[in-house]
Amino acid sequence: MRSPVLRAALALLLFSGWMALLFWGFALGGGVHLLLAGALGLFPWRAARALTPPTPSLPALHPPQPGREGA
Incomplete structure:
Protein backbone atom coordinates (compact mmCIF):
# COMPACT_ATOMS: atom_id res chain seq x y z
CA MET A 1 0.00 0.00 0.00
CA ARG A 2 2.06 2.90 -1.31
CA SER A 3 -0.46 5.64 -2.10
CA PRO A 4 -0.60 8.30 0.64
CA VAL A 5 -4.19 9.11 -0.32
CA LEU A 10 -8.03 4.02 5.52
CA ALA A 11 -6.66 5.88 8.55
CA LEU A 12 -9.71 8.15 8.46
CA LEU A 13 -11.97 5.10 8.29
CA LEU A 14 -10.27 3.53 11.33
CA PHE A 15 -10.37 6.82 13.25
CA SER A 16 -14.06 7.29 12.43
CA GLY A 17 -14.81 3.77 13.60
CA TRP A 18 -12.94 4.43 16.84
CA MET A 19 -14.87 7.64 17.47
CA ALA A 20 -18.22 6.03 16.62
CA LEU A 21 -17.65 3.08 18.95
CA LEU A 22 -16.61 5.40 21.76
CA PHE A 23 -19.65 7.64 21.34
CA TRP A 24 -21.97 4.62 21.24
CA GLY A 25 -20.44 3.32 24.45
CA PHE A 26 -18.70 0.21 23.12
CA ALA A 27 -15.29 -0.07 24.77
CA LEU A 28 -14.88 -3.80 24.00
CA GLY A 29 -12.65 -4.19 27.02
CA GLY A 30 -10.29 -1.46 25.82
CA GLY A 31 -9.77 -3.20 22.49
CA VAL A 32 -11.47 -0.35 20.66
CA HIS A 33 -8.33 1.70 21.21
CA LEU A 34 -6.50 -0.62 18.84
CA LEU A 35 -8.44 1.13 16.07
CA LEU A 36 -6.83 4.41 17.10
CA ALA A 37 -3.39 2.82 17.19
CA GLY A 38 -3.99 1.37 13.74
CA ALA A 39 -5.14 4.72 12.38
CA LEU A 40 -2.10 6.52 13.76
CA GLY A 41 0.23 3.85 12.43
CA LEU A 42 -1.37 3.81 8.99
CA PHE A 43 -1.53 7.57 8.45
CA PRO A 44 1.08 8.82 5.91
CA TRP A 45 2.97 11.20 8.21
CA ARG A 46 5.86 11.86 5.79
CA ALA A 47 3.52 12.82 2.96
CA ALA A 48 1.56 15.14 5.25
CA ARG A 49 4.77 16.81 6.42
CA ALA A 50 5.86 17.35 2.80
CA LEU A 51 2.60 19.18 2.03
CA THR A 52 2.79 21.70 4.86
CA PRO A 53 4.35 25.05 4.01
CA PRO A 54 7.45 26.08 5.94
CA THR A 55 6.83 28.26 8.95
CA PRO A 56 7.81 31.87 8.42
CA SER A 57 10.74 33.05 10.45
CA LEU A 58 10.13 35.48 13.26
CA PRO A 59 11.12 39.09 12.64
CA ALA A 60 14.46 40.04 14.08
CA LEU A 61 14.22 42.08 17.26
CA HIS A 62 16.67 44.94 17.23
CA PRO A 63 18.06 46.16 20.54
CA PRO A 64 16.90 49.66 21.54
CA GLN A 65 19.18 52.45 20.43
CA PRO A 66 20.20 55.18 22.87
CA GLY A 67 18.06 58.30 22.49
CA ARG A 68 15.26 56.50 20.60
CA GLU A 69 13.46 54.76 23.48
CA GLY A 70 10.33 56.93 23.23
CA ALA A 71 9.99 56.84 19.44
Whole structure:
Protein backbone atom coordinates (compact mmCIF):
# COMPACT_ATOMS: atom_id res chain seq x y z
CA MET A 1 0.00 0.00 0.00
CA ARG A 2 2.06 2.90 -1.31
CA SER A 3 -0.46 5.64 -2.10
CA PRO A 4 -0.60 8.30 0.64
CA VAL A 5 -4.19 9.11 -0.32
CA LEU A 6 -5.27 5.49 0.16
CA ARG A 7 -3.43 5.27 3.48
CA ALA A 8 -5.01 8.53 4.65
CA ALA A 9 -8.47 7.30 3.63
CA LEU A 10 -8.03 4.02 5.52
CA ALA A 11 -6.66 5.88 8.55
CA LEU A 12 -9.71 8.15 8.46
CA LEU A 13 -11.97 5.10 8.29
CA LEU A 14 -10.27 3.53 11.33
CA PHE A 15 -10.37 6.82 13.25
CA SER A 16 -14.06 7.29 12.43
CA GLY A 17 -14.81 3.77 13.60
CA TRP A 18 -12.94 4.43 16.84
CA MET A 19 -14.87 7.64 17.47
CA ALA A 20 -18.22 6.03 16.62
CA LEU A 21 -17.65 3.08 18.95
CA LEU A 22 -16.61 5.40 21.76
CA PHE A 23 -19.65 7.64 21.34
CA TRP A 24 -21.97 4.62 21.24
CA GLY A 25 -20.44 3.32 24.45
CA PHE A 26 -18.70 0.21 23.12
CA ALA A 27 -15.29 -0.07 24.77
CA LEU A 28 -14.88 -3.80 24.00
CA GLY A 29 -12.65 -4.19 27.02
CA GLY A 30 -10.29 -1.46 25.82
CA GLY A 31 -9.77 -3.20 22.49
CA VAL A 32 -11.47 -0.35 20.66
CA HIS A 33 -8.33 1.70 21.21
CA LEU A 34 -6.50 -0.62 18.84
CA LEU A 35 -8.44 1.13 16.07
CA LEU A 36 -6.83 4.41 17.10
CA ALA A 37 -3.39 2.82 17.19
CA GLY A 38 -3.99 1.37 13.74
CA ALA A 39 -5.14 4.72 12.38
CA LEU A 40 -2.10 6.52 13.76
CA GLY A 41 0.23 3.85 12.43
CA LEU A 42 -1.37 3.81 8.99
CA PHE A 43 -1.53 7.57 8.45
CA PRO A 44 1.08 8.82 5.91
CA TRP A 45 2.97 11.20 8.21
CA ARG A 46 5.86 11.86 5.79
CA ALA A 47 3.52 12.82 2.96
CA ALA A 48 1.56 15.14 5.25
CA ARG A 49 4.77 16.81 6.42
CA ALA A 50 5.86 17.35 2.80
CA LEU A 51 2.60 19.18 2.03
CA THR A 52 2.79 21.70 4.86
CA PRO A 53 4.35 25.05 4.01
CA PRO A 54 7.45 26.08 5.94
CA THR A 55 6.83 28.26 8.95
CA PRO A 56 7.81 31.87 8.42
CA SER A 57 10.74 33.05 10.45
CA LEU A 58 10.13 35.48 13.26
CA PRO A 59 11.12 39.09 12.64
CA ALA A 60 14.46 40.04 14.08
CA LEU A 61 14.22 42.08 17.26
CA HIS A 62 16.67 44.94 17.23
CA PRO A 63 18.06 46.16 20.54
CA PRO A 64 16.90 49.66 21.54
CA GLN A 65 19.18 52.45 20.43
CA PRO A 66 20.20 55.18 22.87
CA GLY A 67 18.06 58.30 22.49
CA ARG A 68 15.26 56.50 20.60
CA GLU A 69 13.46 54.76 23.48
CA GLY A 70 10.33 56.93 23.23
CA ALA A 71 9.99 56.84 19.44
